[in-house]
Amino acid sequence: xAIAKAERLMNLALCLLGTRRPLSKRELRxxxxxxxxxxxxxSFNRMFERxxxxxxxxxxxxxxxxxxxxxxxxxxxxxxxxxxxxxxxxEEAAALGLxxxxxxxxxxxxxxxxALQKLRAAGLxxxxxxxxxxxxxxxxxxxxxxxxxxxxxxxxxxxPVVFDYRKATAARPEPRLVEPWALECWRGHWYLAGFDxxxxxxxxxxxxxxxxxxxxxxxSFTAPVPDVVTVRETVASWAGESADRSAxxxxxxxxxxxxxxxxxxxxxxxxxxxxxxxxxxxxxxAWLVEFGPDVVVLEPAELRADVVDRLRAVAKG
Numbered sequence: 001x002a003i004a005k006a007e008r009l010m011n012l013a014l015c016l017l018g019t020r021r022p023l024s025k026r027e028l029r030x031x032x033x034x035x036x037x038x039x040x041x042x043s044f045n046r047m048f049e050r051x052x053x054x055x056x057x058x059x060x061x062x063x064x065x066x067x068x069x070x071x072x073x074x075x076x077x078x079x080x081x082x083x084x085x086x087x088x089x090x091e092e093a094a095a096l097g098l099x100x101x102x103x104x105x106x107x108x109x110x111x112x113x114x115a116l117q118k119l120r121a122a123g124l125x126x127x128x129x130x131x132x133x134x135x136x137x138x139x140x141x142x143x144x145x146x147x148x149x150x151x152x153x154x155x156x157x158x159x160p161v162v163f164d165y166r167k168a169t170a171a172r173p174e175p176r177l178v179e180p181w182a183l184e185c186w187r188g189h190w191y192l193a194g195f196d197x198x199x200x201x202x203x204x205x206x207x208x209x210x211x212x213x214x215x216x217x218x219x220s221f222t223a224p225v226p227d228v229v230t231v232r233e234t235v236a237s238w239a240g241e242s243a244d245r246s247a248x249x250x251x252x253x254x255x256x257x258x259x260x261x262x263x264x265x266x267x268x269x270x271x272x273x274x275x276x277x278x279x280x281x282x283x284x285x286a287w288l289v290e291f292g293p294d295v296v297v298l299e300p301a302e303l304r305a306d307v308v309d310r311l312r313a314v315a316k317g
Contacts, residue, residue: 004034007034008032008034008035008047008051009051009054009055009058011031011032011033011034012028012032012048012051012052012055013055013060013076015028015031015032016055016060016062016074016075016076017076017078017081019075020075021073021075022063022065022067022072022073022074022075023073023074023075024071024072024073024074025044025045025048025072025074027073028048028074029044029048034047035047035048052074060076060081061076061077061080061081062074062075062076063075063076063077063080144208145190145207145208145210146213147163147192147207147210147214148183148190148207150213150214150215150216151180151183151192151207151214152183153216154180154214154216155180155181155182155183157216158220158221159216159217159218159219160177160178160179160180160197160216160217160219160221161177161178161180161214161215161216161217162175162176162177162178162214162215162216162217163175163176163178163210163211163212163213163214163215164176164210164211164212165205165209165210165211166209166211167209171313171314171316173209173211173212176196176198176203176205177196177197177198177217178192178194178195178196178197178203178205179194179195179197179221179222179223179225180192180193180194181193181194181195181202181225181226181229182194182229182231183231184231184232186231186232186235189206189207189208190206190207190208191204191205191206191207191231191235192204192205192207193205193229193230193231193234195221195222195223197222204231204234204235245279245280245281245300246264246277246278246279246280247277247278247279247280247284247297247299247300247303248275248276248277248297248298248299249275249276249278249288249295249296249297249298250269250273250274250275250276250295250296250297250298251273251274251275251276251291251294251295251296252272252273252274252293252294252295253268253272253273253274255291255294256291256294256295259276259278259288259291259295260276262278262279263276263277263278264277264278264279265277275298280300280303284303285303285306285307285310286310288303288307289307289310289311289314295307
């Protein structure tokens with residue numbers, strides 16, 4: 001159905017752009033094949049009005065002209081719908097070319113390739129390699145979660161979604177109904193921020209904890225979308241990035257490299273264990289639980305108790 005509507009909108013746009021005089025509804029109905037299949041005049045009128053509004057929302061300037069005999073016609077003048085020429089210097093073109101090449105997903109590869117071709121036409125020389133200044137390093141945004149693509153499409157179309165989500169402290173997933181606001185990557189993991197309808201508040205979800213399929217709902221958003229969604233700041237606070245105190249943990253040798261990267265002090269204990277001092281902030285207990293038996297919390301006592309409680313909750317299922 002989405003493809004049929006897109007084709008119908010494209011055909012209507014071509015008719016309005018290709019005419020030199022205003023076309024009446026009757027003429028447009030005879031020119032667009034999908035309108036010929038409308039069962040009645042009322043059905044056609046509703047379809048045409050929706051399509052006209054959609055094209056205007058997409059940015060097409062459609063004029064409504066009344067003839068001398070009172071007949072209403074429509075057209076989209078080319079000069080009113082022509083973008084001004086885009087001029088880019090070498091640094092701007094290279095930066096945009098680099099940004100387009102970051103995406104490696106199949107659905108986005110075609111759009112990125114087309115954008116790069118337009119950038120070439122806009123001033124990016126054929127012999128300029130956007131990666132040249134970075135040597136052998138090639139920036140990428142890895143996406144391994146199956147939930148990414150349907151969430152990206154739902155976010156673009158402003159459609160609520162339903163999915164099963166397993167929290168770090170739970171053995172089984174729970175259904176969540178979310179109005180998606182933003183997707184962001186932080187330290188190799190993707191996160192979704194949105195409005196959780198059942199809880200009536202903003203929530204952030206890690207995509208790797210979404211199980212099963214993401215299903216969209218054909219309803220509109222019920223909560224206003226904030227101008228700024230602080231996904232990274234929220235996740236960073238969970239990981240203790242804004243911590244003003246420290247925790248002491250015992251970590252199995254050869255394990256927990258993310259924890260080692262955050263450690264402010266490290267001491268080898270022998271017998272296959274190391275002792276680390278790491279920043280302690282909100283959410284550190286949930287992060288430590290992910291390392292399972294490779295981590296033992298020594299202090300503070302409240303952090304140790306929180307980790308033990310989470311592990312017991314998981315064990316109970």
